[in-house]
Amino acid sequence: MPESLEAGWFIVGGAGFIGSHFTDRLLTTPGVERVTLYDNFTSGQHWHFAHHASDPRLQVVEADVRDLDELTAAMAGHDVVIHLASNPDIAAAITNPDIDFELGTLLTRCVVEAMRRAGVPRILYASGSGVYGDLGEHAADEDHGPMEPVSTYGASKLAGEALIASYGHMFGTRGCVFRFGNVVGPRQTHGVGFDFVRKLMADPTQLEILGDGEQSKSYIHVSDVIDAVLTAHGAVDAPFAAFNVATGDYITVTEIAEIAVEALGLDPSSVDFRYTGGRSGWKGDVPVMRIATDKIRSLGWVCRRGTRDALKDALDALVVDATRQPPA
Secondary structure, eight states: OOSSOOSEEEEETTTSHHHHHHHHHHTTSTTOOEEEEEEOOSSOOGGGSGGGTTOTTEEEEEOOTTOHHHHHHHHTTOSEEEEOOSOSOGGGGGTOTTHHIIIIIHHHHHHHHHHHHHTOOEEEEEOOGGGGOOOTTOOBOTTOOSOOOSSHHHHHHHHHHHHHHHHHHHHOOEEEEEEEOEEEOTTOOSSHHHHHHHHHHHOTTEEEESTTSOOEEOEEEHHHHHHHHHHHHHHOOSSEEEEEEOOSOOEEHHHHHHHHHHHTTOOGGGOEEEEOOSSSSSTTOOSBOOBOOHHHHTTTOOOOSOHHHHHHHHHHHHHHHHHHSOOO
């Protein structure tokens, strides 16, 4: 990772889970003089960054990404954009097919256009492994093709990548996109482990598990994600580059349920796991996801926590946060 960073950082969706951890890292890294969080607070939380309230380098703008004039004005004068804003509920498209266009593709178009207008040269984009579609046990590398997303969420991420690439070649911006595994950690606001803890807190005697419980994926700690993003940022200066970011090991949904039971201190024999059945948890879910990470590792990035340790840390923190965080 670079020892010093650019002065001005603009985080779109900065009040969310991942954005708050980027804020923590940036405000403790030499060279950073300004961090602006731009968020509409539909899922972001003020308590995520409250511990930095007295830092004069932090600015918070509460506004909608789709307000292009407001976004452009707020972005002016920054050096790097971290774009994290998107629909956080992947399954929501089943009943609202427009959601991933409105809160995905359109947001990214606004971000890159605001960059062009404001003269910001660099973007780091949170894409996702869903761009690859359902490949089973095949570990996709960044050059895999053709891309065939099986969800509108994956399609919106792929469209966002295409917009960043095209703006880079047409207008001189530079972008890195990161196809993450499932990101977990303290302050997490959604995800299967999050849902399990909340369900068990409401009823510790039973737990509904979508699908057959055999779905198997990588879950990566947010601190490793930030290390990967900043490593690539310091090493790559092309108009466009894509990187897979994951642990390289995997866990089933049933095993996540067992970790959630442990995090809450429950007796495993007292919790009835109730499976809804089927290979996938919902239509558009990819039950088995494997992505190769040789490219990001070749830059010197090292994943410091495996999937199980990352999830255990995330769910332990969620239990603590649930007892002390203020209402949303």
